[in-house]
Amino acid sequence: MSLQSIFAILSFTSILVLLTLGLGVIAGMMRIFNLAHGEFVLLGAATVYVASVAGAPVWVGILLAPVVLAVFGAIVERTIVARLYGRPLSAILATWALALIIRGVVLQLLGQTTRSVPYPIRGSVSVFGASIATWRLIIVMTTVVVAVLFLIALYHSSLGLKARAVLENAELATVSGLPIRRLYTGVFALGSALAGLAGAMIVPLSSLYSELGVTYLVRSFLALMVGGIGTFEGAVAGAGIVGGMESASSFYIEPVASGILAFGVSVLIMRFRPQGIRGRTT
Amino acid sequence: MRLPAFVFLRSQPRRVRVVAITVLVAAAATVPSFASAPTLSFATIVLIYVGLAVSLDLVWGYTGILSLGHAAFFGLGAYTVGLAARGGAPPQLAVLAPLAFFGGIVAGIVIGTFLFAGRRVMTIIYVAIATLALSFIAERSLAVWHYVGASTGISGLPLPRLLGWRIVTPNDFYLLALGFAVLSYAVCRAVVSSPLRMVLTGIRVNEQRLQFLGYRTARFKVTVFAVSGGIAAVSGAIYAAVLGFASPTFFGIALSTLAMIWVLVGGPGTLLGPALGVVLVQYGSRVLSDRLLGWWQVALGVLLLLVVLFFRHGLAGLLRREAVLELPGEGRAR
Amino acid sequence: MTATLECRSVSKRYGPLRALDRVSMQLEPGEVRGLIGPNGSGKSTLLRIIGGAEQASGGDIWFEGRRIDRFSAARRSRLGIAMKFQIPSVFGSLSVLENVVVALGRGIGILRWLSGRPTVERREAERLLELVGLSDVKDVHAAHLSHGQQQWLEIAMATSVRPRLLLLDEPTAGMSPDERLATEKILRVVAEQAASIIVEHDIDFVRRISDTITVLHLGHMVGEGTPDEVRELPQVRRAYLGGVV
Numbered sequence: 001m002s003l004q005s006i007f008a009i010l011s012f013t014s015i016l017v018l019l020t021l022g023l024g025v026i027a028g029m030m031r032i033f034n035l036a037h038g039e040f041v042l043l044g045a046a047t048v049y050v051a052s053v054a055g056a057p058v059w060v061g062i063l064l065a066p067v068v069l070a071v072f073g074a075i076v077e078r079t080i081v082a083r084l085y086g087r088p089l090s091a092i093l094a095t096w097a098l099a100l101i102i103r104g105v106v107l108q109l110l111g112q113t114t115r116s117v118p119y120p121i122r123g124s125v126s127v128f129g130a131s132i133a134t135w136r137l138i139i140v141m142t143t144v145v146v147a148v149l150f151l152i153a154l155y156h157s158s159l160g161l162k163a164r165a166v167l168e169n170a171e172l173a174t175v176s177g178l179p180i181r182r183l184y185t186g187v188f189a190l191g192s193a194l195a196g197l198a199g200a201m202i203v204p205l206s207s208l209y210s211e212l213g214v215t216y217l218v219r220s221f222l223a224l225m226v227g228g229i230g231t232f233e234g235a236v237a238g239a240g241i242v243g244g245m246e247s248a249s250s251f252y253i254e255p256v257a258s259g260i261l262a263f264g265v266s267v268l269i270m271r272f273r274p275q276g277i278r279g280r281t282t
Numbered sequence: 283m284r285l286p287a288f289v290f291l292r293s294q295p296r297r298v299r300v301v302a303i304t305v306l307v308a309a310a311a312t313v314p315s316f317a318s319a320p321t322l323s324f325a326t327i328v329l330i331y332v333g334l335a336v337s338l339d340l341v342w343g344y345t346g347i348l349s350l351g352h353a354a355f356f357g358l359g360a361y362t363v364g365l366a367a368r369g370g371a372p373p374q375l376a377v378l379a380p381l382a383f384f385g386g387i388v389a390g391i392v393i394g395t396f397l398f399a400g401r402r403v404m405t406i407i408y409v410a411i412a413t414l415a416l417s418f419i420a421e422r423s424l425a426v427w428h429y430v431g432a433s434t435g436i437s438g439l440p441l442p443r444l445l446g447w448r449i450v451t452p453n454d455f456y457l458l459a460l461g462f463a464v465l466s467y468a469v470c471r472a473v474v475s476s477p478l479r480m481v482l483t484g485i486r487v488n489e490q491r492l493q494f495l496g497y498r499t500a501r502f503k504v505t506v507f508a509v510s511g512g513i514a515a516v517s518g519a520i521y522a523a524v525l526g527f528a529s530p531t532f533f534g535i536a537l538s539t540l541a542m543i544w545v546l547v548g549g550p551g552t553l554l555g556p557a558l559g560v561v562l563v564q565y566g567s568r569v570l571s572d573r574l575l576g577w578w579q580v581a582l583g584v585l586l587l588l589v590v591l592f593f594r595h596g597l598a599g600l601l602r603r604e605a606v607l608e609l610p611g612e613g614r615a616r
Numbered sequence: 617m618t619a620t621l622e623c624r625s626v627s628k629r630y631g632p633l634r635a636l637d638r639v640s641m642q643l644e645p646g647e648v649r650g651l652i653g654p655n656g657s658g659k660s661t662l663l664r665i666i667g668g669a670e671q672a673s674g675g676d677i678w679f680e681g682r683r684i685d686r687f688s689a690a691r692r693s694r695l696g697i698a699m700k701f702q703i704p705s706v707f708g709s710l711s712v713l714e715n716v717v718v719a720l721g722r723g724i725g726i727l728r729w730l731s732g733r734p735t736v737e738r739r740e741a742e743r744l745l746e747l748v749g750l751s752d753v754k755d756v757h758a759a760h761l762s763h764g765q766q767q768w769l770e771i772a773m774a775t776s777v778r779p780r781l782l783l784l785d786e787p788t789a790g791m792s793p794d795e796r797l798a799t800e801k802i803l804r805v806v807a808e809q810a811a812s813i814i815v816e817h818d819i820d821f822v823r824r825i826s827d828t829i830t831v832l833h834l835g836h837m838v839g840e841g842t843p844d845e846v847r848e849l850p851q852v853r854r855a856y857l858g859g860v861v
Binding site (some may be wrong): 093098100221263 | 594
């Protein structure tokens with residue numbers, strides 16, 4: 001397998017890592033399974049598209065997307081999600097409804113056609129003699145940076161400490177006076193921002209189309225459940241496995257079939273190891 | 283100790299329900315005599331959907347299994363009819379409907395066993411995502427499988443027959459749909475009127491407690507899942523026979539979500555609620571899509587959101603006298 | 617005669633926390649064993665491990681000569697071990713009578729549930745409700761019962777399948793003195809037919825009803841014997857910090 005293909009796999013998997021981290025931190029902390037996560041990706045992609053159509057450089061759109069999604073996520077948390085703590089089924093259905101709404105609105109505003117977004121950086125660089133698309137390289141690098149920042153924040157900041165306390169024992173944390181409400185809003189905003197960033201970075205490659213959200217929703221959930229909820233390594237492992245399976249197999253079989261294969265194997269893994277590879281058993 | 287009178291009341295007495303349904307069916311039977319052609323075909327589709335709605339209520343509203351991809355069974359039934367036509371078999375519903383039912387049952391057993399067998403209680407989210415993923419896989423696979431027409435599906439299905447009766451006119455289609463709607467409802471009602479309802483409620487409310495009592499809950503879940511799948515498949519078969527085609531979208535998330543909306547709006551765990559929910563939502567969609575064009579999809583999402591947030595028990599919840607109804611994973615609700 | 621229950625060196629760890637440390641216990645058929653100890657002594661944990669709600673970290677458990685620590689809770693229940701949990705978890709949407717019918721119905725096949733009216737089970741359920749004093753409210757939704765009534769319902773459900781080992785976790789928790797008396801009467805009848813382990817905080821209650829008592833403290837067993845014997849043990853007194861024993 002050529003270095004080029006490896007980078008294609010890496011960049012695809014990186015996007016999924018960002019997504020799964022975002023999904024996982026919300027699920028792990030608040031036990032909320034955000035079925036609108038895929039549509040947050042769509043919104044991130046749409047932000048970039050709208051920005052570029054409005055005349056701004058694509059870079060601006062890409063930097064704007066996580067911010068937009070963070071704000072949007074905070075609003076969603078305050079208005080919808082906050083009512084549903086302790087009602088896991090309703091949370092699933094409500095976020096599903098939200099996904100429906102977002103997808104419907106985007107579909108209406110943008111129509112059925114696929115819209116393309118220009119690359120912020122064109123061309124390729126030479127890595128060990130192979131020619132790698134610059135943008136793919138940037139995706140991978142950005143993901144690594146974000147993941148490292150995430151880890152640092154989690155283990156070396158007071159915010160991270162509070163977050164980990166809540167993760168371990170939410171009840172105790174509340175009684176100890178930790179500002180749970182603000183923490184939850186912040187975490188949801190963070191997860192949304194990660195989805196927005198993922199969508200922003202993938203859109204030059206995949207273009208903007210209304211079904212973008214759904215495919216990433218299923219992928220990120222399967223990655224979350226294969227890897228396990230509540231740990232950083234789990235999110236990365238899950239994304240690696242699910243993303244890796246799909247993108248690697250797409251070199252050998254039709255893309256549709258590789259998606260089916262990845263989903264099928266993931267469902268199997270989930271079934272026989274329900275807590276995931278590195279999940280916390282609650 | 284005296285308790286207030288209302289706590290002794292369970293759901294509407296059986297007699298009231300039977301009368302209500304008889305009236306509804308009788309009223310429904312008169313529709314062809316006064317309805318316009320587009321209204322009649324709309325009503326026909328609604329009646330077919332009732333089968334899907336009550337099957338989902340059986341497995342979700344009563345047993346607590348959140349099947350996010352239930353339309354896959356519907357699609358299965360539709361493609362059974364499609365494939366039969368492709369293979370040159372006569373469109374004899376007396377053969378095809380039971381065949382679809384059987385197919386739905388088998389698929390339900392296979393998938394149900396995969397999802398539920400074993401001693402661990404799989405969480406709601408696992409079942410939800412797994413069923414979603416499986417229906418996704420089904421839709422995608424069929425969309426690229428050329429033998430069944432890929433994304434266009436199978437079209438040009440011949441007009442169906444039920445034994446000697448040739449189903450040709452819109453009136454015929456309507457009566458066929460009405461018949462199967464009543465049949466689907468009756469089967470589901472028979473199941474939930476039986477003592478089995480107690481076990482299903484136990485599974486929905488606290489499956490682990492039931493296991494601690496010694497129950498092998500997986501058996502019950504697989505059985506209900508299979509029966510529900512069978513009913514949904516028959517609905518799909520009738521749908522394909524009436525419309526004359528089968529498409530991969532019949533398996534899709536859009537229809538599965540719509541089914542969930544029917545059940546939630548009508549009231550999960552009541553059978554009659556979801557049946558009425560179909561009528562309400564579909565009629566509402568029809569009206570709205572004229573006014574709002576594409577935005578009615580958004581309106582549907584908003585409706586679902588509002589129902590989930592504020593009207594968990596749907597329409598039936600507003601009307602029911604029963605003061606307690608536990609939804610799966612939610613504990614007690616007023 | 618084989619002991620009904622035998623726990624050999626049962627331990628339970630939660631990370632660094634040792635909830636149970638090599639506790640051994642033996643129960644003869646029909647014996648009523650009280651299990652007492654201060655908070656955090658591991659009584660509930662031990663009960664849950666015997667019932668199958670949790671897995672032990674070490675040691676083994678034998679029921680009627682058969683090793684059961686690998687068995688699921690459902691299997692243990694089918695073998696004849698019934699458990700009443702600390703927090704009542706009755707089926708709120710079902711009526712009181714239906715709760716007991718369900719408890720009785722575990723062996724019934726799906727077809728019979730669908731077709732038959734479980735009349736035998738109904739009659740037996742009504743008898744049990746009579747026993748625990750809930751006949752008046754048999755058609756009420758279980759969620760509407762008072763806390764004490766829910767406990768009685770749980771006892772009825774636990775005892776319905778004629779278990780040979782009955783595990784009761786704090787049957788009088790949250791009850792008024794009158795209710796406690798009623799519970800005592802119920803348990804005397806119920807405990808005739810089975811070996812039982814009763815975890816309780818109400819020491820007097822335990823003393824009146826038990827044949828023998830085991831005392832736990834911080835995961836260790838610190839005393840065992842008849843109620844009178846146990847009262848005299850210095851380590852037991854110490855464990856309760858000079859409280860009423």
